[in-house]
Amino acid sequence: MATAALYLAHMNPVTKAHEQIISNLKRDYSVYIFPVRFMQGKTEVNTKSFPFSFEQRKEMVQSVFGDSVTVLPDYAFYAPFSKYMPPLLSGKSWELRNQIVSHVKEGDFVSYTGDKAERLMLKIYRLNPLKADRLEISASSVKEMLYKEALEGDRGGWRDMVPAPVAGAIERNWEVVKKFAKEEDATMRVMGMKFPRQGYK
Numbered sequence: 001m002a003t004a005a006l007y008l009a010h011m012n013p014v015t016k017a018h019e020q021i022i023s024n025l026k027r028d029y030s031v032y033i034f035p036v037r038f039m040q041g042k043t044e045v046n047t048k049s050f051p052f053s054f055e056q057r058k059e060m061v062q063s064v065f066g067d068s069v070t071v072l073p074d075y076a077f078y079a080p081f082s083k084y085m086p087p088l089l090s091g092k093s094w095e096l097r098n099q100i101v102s103h104v105k106e107g108d109f110v111s112y113t114g115d116k117a118e119r120l121m122l123k124i125y126r127l128n129p130l131k132a133d134r135l136e137i138s139a140s141s142v143k144e145m146l147y148k149e150a151l152e153g154d155r156g157g158w159r160d161m162v163p164a165p166v167a168g169a170i171e172r173n174w175e176v177v178k179k180f181a182k183e184e185d186a187t188m189r190v191m192g193m194k195f196p197r198q199g200y201k
Contacts, residue, residue: 004106005029006127008075008113010036012050014060014166015142017135021112022061022069030106031068033061034075040199045079047196048185051143051176056169063165074099079199085190088124097125117192146170150181 005025011018011033025031035057038045044053052060058071076099077084083092101109111127113119114134122129138161145156159167170177186197 002030002106003028004104004109005031005130006034006100006104006109006111007031008034008036008100008111010050010139011057011061012052012139013142013162013170014057014064015139015162017138019064019163021114021135022065025112026065026068029110031070032104032109033069033071034100035061035071035073037073037076038079038081038196038199039076040079045196045198046176046180047187047198048147048180048183049143049187049194050196051180052170052173053176056173056176060166060169063169064163072103074103077195081195081200082190087121087191087193094125097127101127146177147181150174150178 005028007022007025009018012035022031022033035054036050037054038050046053054073061069061071075096077096084090084096085093087093109128111122111129112132113122113129114132119129119131142158142161145158145161148154149156149158162170187194188197188200189195190200
């Protein structure tokens with residue numbers, strides 16, 4: 001039976017670096033993509049740092065890869081998000097780990113991150129991280145350009161940093177960009193992880 005590769009990421013939005021990582025993983029593995037979600041009840045919490053919804057990010061991934069990868073909603077934090085802290089010691093963080101692997105059909109799996117600290121976490125959670133170099137994801141740079149274009153009207157260079165089908169998906173969801181361009185960023189960093197302020201406690 002094939003080995004699965006689990007890719008946990010924000011993907012907000014999907015960039016050419018994400019595309020390259022997924023393409024590389026597909027050569028050797030059945031690939032499962034887990035865009036992170038922050039949920040308050042049945043509503044996803046989005047912020048300036050996390051503007052695009054799970055469904056919009058799923059559309060972005062599938063616009064590039066179709067059905068050749070599986071996109072799952074299981075990397076989901078449920079409010080209050082503080083209950084997942086501290087990682088490893090919190091029982092909820094282990095529930096999240098089990099939730100992530102619950103729909104992986106393959107008996108064997110590895111996970112991907114280019115970040116050394118994240119790789120250590122994935123190792124402790126027994127998610128078998130691959131040794132990988134960090135690619136410059138630049139999703140933050142893309143968001144900055146999106147917001148600048150929404151506010152000032154100048155056509156930015158972000159289209160060169162995302163796959164062409166993803167650029168189309170972003171343009172179809174331009175109202176999301178315009179909405180968050182005008183807002184303050186309502187996220188906070190806790191022990192190296194970013195969470196929406198809404199729903200943290």
